[in-house]
Amino acid sequence: MNLLVTTLATFVQIYVALLFIRVLLTWFPNVNWYNQPFSALSQITDPYLNLFRSIIPPLGGMDFSPMLAIILLQFVGSNLGRLA
Template sequence: MIAALGVVNLDQLEWNSLVSPVLGVFLGLMILLFIFRIVLTWYPQVDLNTMPWKLIALPTEPLLIPLRKLVPPLGGVDITPIIWVGIFSLLRELLLGQQGLLTMNGY
């Protein structure tokens, strides 16, 4: 928005100062939300359609639905949130870790 007003030229900004923090917060938040989903599976009486649980279910459910079609429950346990924690953790490490792609390329 600031660039649209002509105040700041985005070419002058270092991409690392924009991409890395936003991506780090997003991936960290998604990992945290999926960990909450894992804990909530231990309490089947929790209704995910009521507040505050809906705040956890809304961003995670669209990712869980397609994966549930591919990965059936093991012994009656839904492991799809665990898979997503692994995926987001791997992405965070590959992109933002000490030797991550964005770190090594200077972004």
């Protein structure tokens, strides 16, 4: 059981890092999301982010959904860390 919880906590940490990279790359308008490795990153992170984009629409050209997504994932990861 401890191995499963530790593995899930590590997965959450890696996924949060991928989300941070995805958000940081959106600051660069010349990134082509159809080329590798950007398309792979987009395919990995967009399904999770789209859940929050349907809840929080972009306000004034700013997308705040990644902030909520990362906060929720950090909460889940910290609770998994406590279980381990």
